[in-house]
Amino acid sequence: MLAFLARRLFLAIPSLLGLMILCFVLLRVVPSDPSAALAGDNATPQQIAEIRAKFGFDRPLHEQFFLYMKQVLSGDLGVSVHSNRPVVADIGQRLPATLELTFVALFLAAAIGIPLGTVAAVAHNSPIDHLVRLFTIGGLAVASFWLAIMLQLWLAMDLDLLPLRGRMAVALGSPPTVTGSYVIDSLVAARWDQFVSALRHIVMPATVLAIPAIATIARFTRSGVLETMQKDFVTYETAAGYRRGRLIRIFVLRNSVATAVTQIGLLFGGLISSAVAVEAIFDWPGIGSYAVYAILGQDYKAVLAVTLFVGVVYAIVNVLVDMVHAALDPRVAEQL
Amino acid sequence: MLVLRKFLRDIPAAIGLAVVLFAVFVAIFADQLAPDPIGAMESNILERLQPPSDLHPFGTDHLGRDLLSRVILGTRDALKVSLVTVAGAILIGVPLGLIAGYRRGFISEAIMRLTDVMLAVPQLVLALALAQLLKPSLETAMMALTFTYWPFFARTVYAESRRLRASTFIEALEGIGVGPARIVFFHILPNAAAPIIVRATIGMGFIILTAALLGFLGMGATPPEPDWGLAVAESRQFLPEAWWFATFPGLAIFFAVLGFNLLGDGVRDIVDPRLRRSR
Numbered sequence: 160m161l162a163f164l165a166r167r168l169f170l171a172i173p174s175l176l177g178l179m180i181l182c183f184v185l186l187r188v189v190p191s192d193p194s195a196a197l198a199g200d201n202a203t204p205q206q207i208a209e210i211r212a213k214f215g216f217d218r219p220l221h222e223q224f225f226l227y228m229k230q231v232l233s234g235d236l237g238v239s240v241h242s243n244r245p246v247v248a249d250i251g252q253r254l255p256a257t258l259e260l261t262f263v264a265l266f267l268a269a270a271i272g273i274p275l276g277t278v279a280a281v282a283h284n285s286p287i288d289h290l291v292r293l294f295t296i297g298g299l300a301v302a303s304f305w306l307a308i309m310l311q312l313w314l315a316m317d318l319d320l321l322p323l324r325g326r327m328a329v330a331l332g333s334p335p336t337v338t339g340s341y342v343i344d345s346l347v348a349a350r351w352d353q354f355v356s357a358l359r360h361i362v363m364p365a366t367v368l369a370i371p372a373i374a375t376i377a378r379f380t381r382s383g384v385l386e387t388m389q390k391d392f393v394t395y396e397t398a399a400g401y402r403r404g405r406l407i408r409i410f411v412l413r414n415s416v417a418t419a420v421t422q423i424g425l426l427f428g429g430l431i432s433s434a435v436a437v438e439a440i441f442d443w444p445g446i447g448s449y450a451v452y453a454i455l456g457q458d459y460k461a462v463l464a465v466t467l468f469v470g471v472v473y474a475i476v477n478v479l480v481d482m483v484h485a486a487l488d489p490r491v492a493e494q495l
Numbered sequence: 496m497l498v499l500r501k502f503l504r505d506i507p508a509a510i511g512l513a514v515v516l517f518a519v520f521v522a523i524f525a526d527q528l529a530p531d532p533i534g535a536m537e538s539n540i541l542e543r544l545q546p547p548s549d550l551h552p553f554g555t556d557h558l559g560r561d562l563l564s565r566v567i568l569g570t571r572d573a574l575k576v577s578l579v580t581v582a583g584a585i586l587i588g589v590p591l592g593l594i595a596g597y598r599r600g601f602i603s604e605a606i607m608r609l610t611d612v613m614l615a616v617p618q619l620v621l622a623l624a625l626a627q628l629l630k631p632s633l634e635t636a637m638m639a640l641t642f643t644y645w646p647f648f649a650r651t652v653y654a655e656s657r658r659l660r661a662s663t664f665i666e667a668l669e670g671i672g673v674g675p676a677r678i679v680f681f682h683i684l685p686n687a688a689a690p691i692i693v694r695a696t697i698g699m700g701f702i703i704l705t706a707a708l709l710g711f712l713g714m715g716a717t718p719p720e721p722d723w724g725l726a727v728a729e730s731r732q733f734l735p736e737a738w739w740f741a742t743f744p745g746l747a748i749f750f751a752v753l754g755f756n757l758l759g760d761g762v763r764d765i766v767d768p769r770l771r772r773s774r
Contacts, residue, residue, distance in 0.1 A: 451712060
C-alpha cells in the first residue's frame with residue numbers, strides 16, 4: 160500500500176508542474192501587459208514601471224517562471240488588491256467554510272446516492288427503478304445556481320422555514336475554532352443554539368451541491384450493482400442458499416461500490432465548480448464566493464491563486480480516492 | 496432504418512430527440528415564434544415586472560420586456576454557444592487524440608500530459624479565470640469553454656485509437672504500405688466516430704449548463720442580450736415578488752440540458768450495446 164501511495168504521488172508531480180505552468184501563462188502571458196493589469200485602471204505610467212521592475216516582468220520568461228515557482232513553493236501567492244492581505248491568508252481563512260460545505264454535500268451524496276442506486280438495481284425495471292432514473296436524469300440537468308434560487312424562493316422567502324443566507328445567525332457569534340466546521344465546533348463548545356443555527360444554514364447550500372452528486376453516484380451504483388448481480392459468483396452463492404439481503408450487502412455492494420467511489424473524485428471538480436455560484440448565492444464565506452468577488456473585482460492574483468489552489472486540492476482528492484479504491488479492490492493497486 | 500426504429504422504441508431517448516429538435520426549431524425560427532420580438536429588446540418601464548398573463552405568458556422582466564420572447568430568443572445563443580464550443584473542442588481535441596494515440600514517443604507523451612493537466616483543473620474555475628482575463632462577452636465565453644473542453648475529446652479519441660492501433664486490420668494496412676495520415680484519417684477516425692458523437696451530444700448539454708453559469712456570474716453574455724443565465728442573475732434583486740423572472744429562464748436551461756442528456760444516453764445505447772443491459 161505504501162509503495163502504491165508513493166507511486167501515485169510521483170505520478171501527480173507532472174500534473175502539478177503543468178498546473179503551475181498553466182497558471183503562470185494565464186497570469187503573465189495572456190494579459191498583454193501584466194504590470195498594467197496588476198496596477199489597475201488608475202495607475203500612472205510610472206507606477207506601472209515600478210511594478211514591472213518589482214515583479215521581474217522585464218526579465219526573460221523562463222527566469223520569470225522559476226521566480227514564480229520559487230514563490231509558489233514557498234507559499235507566496237501574492238497580495239490581493241482588494242483585501243490588501245496575502246492571498247494565502249485569505250484562502251486559509253475561507254477554506255474551512257468550503258471544506259465543511261463540500262464534505263456535507265459529499266456525505267449526503269454517498270449516504271443517499273448509494274442506497275438509492277442499490278434499491279433501483281435490485282428492483283430493476285420496477286416503478287421505483289424508473290423513479291430513480293427520472294431523478295438521476297433530472298438532477299444532472301438542473302442548473303445549480305437556479306436550483307439554489309428556487310429553494311431560497313420557496314423555503315426561505317415563501318415558507319420562512321430556513322435562513323436565506325450566511326453560515327450562522329449573526330447574533331449568535333461563531334463557536335471557538337477547533338476543526339473550522341461550525342457544526343462540529345458548536346457541538347464541541349456545547350452551544351445548542353449555535354449548532355441548530357449552523358445546521359439550519361447549511362441545509363440548503365449542501366442540498367443544492369449534493370443533488371447532481373447524488374444523481375451521479377446513484378447512477379453508477381445502479382449500473383455497478385446490476386453488472387455484479389449477473390456475475391457467476393452471485394448465481395453460485397444464490398444457489399448455495401445465501402439470503403438475498405445478506406448477499407447484496409456483503410458481496411455485491413463491495414464489488415460495485417468501488418466504481419461509485421472513483422466517481423466521488425471526479426465529482427469533486429464539479430462540486431467545486433457549483434460551489435462557486437452556490438456560495439455566492441447563499442453568502443457562504445468560502446473559497447467559491449472569494450473567487451466570485453475576485454473575478455468581479457478583477458483581482459488577478461486572487462483568481463489565479465484560487466485556480467492553482469483548487470487544482471492542488473483536486474489532485475490530492477484524486478490520490479485519496481485512488482487509495483480508497485485500492486483498499487476496496489486490491490487489484491487496482493497491482494495495476495498501477 | 497433499423498437503428499432509428501430501435502432508437503424510437505427507447506422512450507427516454509425519443510423524448511430527448513423530440514426536445515432537442517424542438518429547441519433547434521425554436522432557435523431557427525426565434526424571430527417568428529417570439530410573440531413580441533421588438534418588445535423583447537426594448538425597455539418599457541410602464542410594463543415592468545408584470546406577472547404572467549395572457550398578454551405576457553411568462554410575465555415581464557425588470558425593464559418591462561416580454562419574458563417569453565426573451566426566453567425564445569435566448570435559445571438561439573444557448574445553442575450557438577454550445578455548438579461552436581463543442582465543434583471547436585472537436586477540432587482541437589480529436590486531431591490531438593489521434594496523433595497521441597497512433598504515434599509513440601515524445602509528441603504523444605507531451606500531448607497526453609497536457610491533456611491530463613487540463614483535466615486536473617476544475618473546468619469552470621479555469622474558464623472563469625480565462626473569460627475574465629479576456630474581457631467578458633459571449634465570444635470570450637465560447638473561447639474559454641472550448642479551451643477547457645477539448646481535453647475530453649482528446650482523452651476519448653486517444654483511448655479509441657490506442658485500441659484500434661493494436662488491431663489486425665491496421666497492421667495489415669501498415670503491411671501493404673499505407674501511409675500514416677491515410678490510416679489515421681480514413682481508417683482510425685471513422686472507427687472512433689461513435690464515442691466522439693456520444694461525447695459531443697452529452698457535451699452540448701454540459702456546455703449549455705456551464706455557459707448559463709458563466710452568464711449568471713457575469714462572465715458570459717452581456718446585457719441587453721436575452722441570455723438565460725444572465726436573466727436569472729438579473730432577477731435576483733426582484734425576488735420574491737417577481738418569481739416568474741427567475742423561474743422561466745431556469746426551466747428553459749433545465750429542459751434544453753435534459754433533452755441533450757437523454758439523447759446522449761440513447762445514442763450511447765445504440766453505439767455501445769454492451770452498456771444497454773446495465774443501464
